[in-house]
Amino acid sequence: xxxxxxxxxxxxxxxxxxxxxxxxxxxxxxxxxxxxxxxxxxxxxxxxxxxxxxxxxxxxxxxxxxxxxxxxxxxxxxxxxxxxxxxxxxxxxxxxxxxxxxxxxxxxxxxxxxxxxxxxxxxxxxxxxxxxxxxxxxxxxxxxxxxxxxxxxxxxxxxxxxxxxxxxxxxxxxxxxxxxxxxxxxxxxxxxxxxxxxxxxxxxxxxxx
Numbered sequence: 001x002x003x004x005x006x007x008x009x010x011x012x013x014x015x016x017x018x019x020x021x022x023x024x025x026x027x028x029x030x031x032x033x034x035x036x037x038x039x040x041x042x043x044x045x046x047x048x049x050x051x052x053x054x055x056x057x058x059x060x061x062x063x064x065x066x067x068x069x070x071x072x073x074x075x076x077x078x079x080x081x082x083x084x085x086x087x088x089x090x091x092x093x094x095x096x097x098x099x100x101x102x103x104x105x106x107x108x109x110x111x112x113x114x115x116x117x118x119x120x121x122x123x124x125x126x127x128x129x130x131x132x133x134x135x136x137x138x139x140x141x142x143x144x145x146x147x148x149x150x151x152x153x154x155x156x157x158x159x160x161x162x163x164x165x166x167x168x169x170x171x172x173x174x175x176x177x178x179x180x181x182x183x184x185x186x187x188x189x190x191x192x193x194x195x196x197x198x199x200x201x202x203x204x205x206x207x208x209x
Contacts, residue, residue, distance in 0.1 A: 001026040001057045003027070004046060004053060004055075005031060006203035007200075008114075011106065012052045014066075015065050016197075018069045021154070022073070022078050028200075034208060046061055046063075047061070051063065089157070093160065101132075102161075108125060111125050113170065128172075133172070140181050143180040143183075149161060159188075
């Protein structure tokens with residue numbers, strides 16, 4: 001499998017982390033997002049939406065992080081839950097993450113770190129950080145009495161919801177303020193094969209500097 005990705009993308013990290021945890025053979029293909037690669041005709045031939053990640057697998061082109069995660073889980077029979085109820089819960093949290101957590105965290109992080117300072121919309125950032133605070137409360141409460149988001153083992157839900165929370169750039173998340181989330185992130189990082197996004201995929205702010 002080949003994953004078109006870049007290190008700064010939390011959505012790509014969800015897919016890369018799932019591939020790594022599933023212990024399948026895969027290789028990253030760096031996408032120069034900040035150089036405009038996703039707007040090129042060559043990349044749009046892979047994904048007309050112009051987004052990473054894109055997974056190539058046996059002639060298939062699979063896009064959107066949750067769809068890639070589900071594809072890997074179906075191929076390996078891992079991380080989808082122990083029964084039908086848990087499988088529905090995994091899907092519920094994948095959808096929640098895409099709408100309530102990753103979409104907000106990713107865009108807020110971009111506005112705060114990857115735009116020139118004079119272009120950063122302070123009012124928008126404050127609004128999104130307030131919405132993120134509500135999302136952190138939901139996740140913190142859910143993890144307060146459990147080790148994993150669904151069931152008794154790590155699942156796609158964990159690998160999705162953690163997608164942006166390991167990044168060092170500021171976007172309104174401080175691990176120490178959310179003890180249950182902090183413990184959960186530590187548990188994920190202790191799993192065999194875990195890697196930080198900048199170690200798992202090519203590309204980082206340091207490279208551009």
